[in-house]
Amino acid sequence: MIREALTVILISIGLVFMLFGVIGIFRFKDFYSRILISSKVETVGFITLMAGVVIKYGFTYFSLKILLICLVVVITNPLSTHAIARSALISGFKIKEEK
């Protein structure tokens, strides 16, 4: 019973993090601040959600696969965000100073 409650709590925390990621996209006016916030919060939300799912399934092949997906996304998400920000910076997208 505790495992089910823990799963529900962790998944809802992951959803709350995703909510912050979406709010972060709309709230910030400049691209750089937007990408800075939303990619970090997105990855954290992903980890929390997957942790909740892993707890639900305990020690089986199912949760092992989910951990593998979590590992892959934790490595690739920041990398792709870095590639996006780098391409923006190199092609001369200036950072607007706050008025």
Place this chain on the structure above:
Amino acid sequence: MSFYQIVLLVIAFFTAMVIIRVIMGPTIWDRLLGLNMVSAKIIMSIVILAIIQDSSFLLDIALVYAFLGFVGTVFIARFIERRGNL
């Protein structure tokens, strides 16, 4: 409406919000960021769907999608950065 179906609905709603940012995004890189986030959300919804149907082969799809989304995003970013000649 079990708990996981509600989670799927909430993820779908967040994906719709991100798609609004992809459409509205002033620069190309906003759109690329939106695509990156949509693919992360799609991976989450595939995993939640795998829980609902309790079938573990769906997770392989999520894993492959994670790699493909990453390669796609990196190469689009490189394409924009090099203005065409990779």
